[in-house]
Amino acid sequence: MNLEVSIIVPDRIFWKEEVKEIILPTLSGQMGVLKGHIPLLTGLDTGRLVLVRTASQSNWILFIVVMGGFALINNDKITILVNEAELGSVINLVDAESSFIASKLELEDALDGKKKLEVNAQFKKARARFMCLKIKSLI
Template sequence: MNLEISIIVPDRIFLRDNAHTIILPTLTGQMGVLTNHIPLLTGLDTGLILVRKSVSSDWIGVVVTGGFALVNDNKITILVNEAELGSEINAEEAEMAFLAAKSALENASDEKRKIEINSQFKKARARLVCFNSIV
């Protein structure tokens, strides 16, 4: 038995597939889901969703920015603001965005600016980690 996964962005269904395992970036840390998981609704942080189609397959990375995940009856419905497949990430662009966001965060002078830049930093870090983990 597999998990049915649906990742939905505001304007479309981004990904619909079956998987053996999924790891979600929740607001309190990473959480793995296997078949027959208890029903659950959790908030998602900006980060990396990892999907494994079978025990022996490679991980598929999806960078997401905020949202929610509902787990029920071996179905996982994920609603997010943005999603990007790791296989579509340009390495040089991801590294440049990460370094720029890191520098901006280190040089931010007030708390409001730090909060704004922190979300950019999380997304840039997730894109870089995703690219590096799937290569």
Template sequence: MKTIKVSVVTPDGPVFDDDVEMVSTKAKTGELGILPGHIPMVAPLEIGAVRLKKDNKTEYVAVSGGFLEVRPEQVTILAQAAEKSEDIDVERALRAKERAEQRLRDQKAEHYDFRRAESALRRAINRLSVAERR
């Protein structure tokens, strides 16, 4: 089966670099499925999971938004933060989720930035969801 090269890169370095049969992820405009030979495009990504299918197996990478660049033979994902499912520290993600939930509850009294707390909660929930798929 044909494959497409996929690179997931953060400011800290590469997170994933391999050939896969299909990439699925959530862009700001909706869900995207990318196969080898896909038309070139660039799209902003939502906080979510990138699903990478190869040899009847699926690997997951949690991304905190970013950008997706597609060329016929390569997909590049540039994200501020990204973690493969097996690399996610579940305890740390749970603590981040609890902190974000507490900030959302206390946001009126403490004047926390609601959008920032909400984004932190979405990132933590995404990491936990991806970690469950190991």
């Protein structure tokens, strides 16, 4: 048996499948999970979630951009609750790159504390979307 992963957004189950490995964007950095992982509840940052499946029928790596939430790991089942999720395969590279550059410049110019927090959230999302595609092009 592999890991059973469920990604849930506020209005539906976004994705559900068995995988061999998952890499989560936690609040303290990336964390890999394999079969037999100890039970854990962790906060998720905005970032790129990586799902790896190696099976006799199909091998794939899937990237999903998640926007904050939580992951519960228990008995080889991972339940991920996030505010927003987006498949890396549907992200347009040109849009993602221009959004990343624009949000980076806006973050550098932000002076006000509240504005800086808002822009930082936009920057993290844009960076995750862009990096998802950059990594995918290297594989």
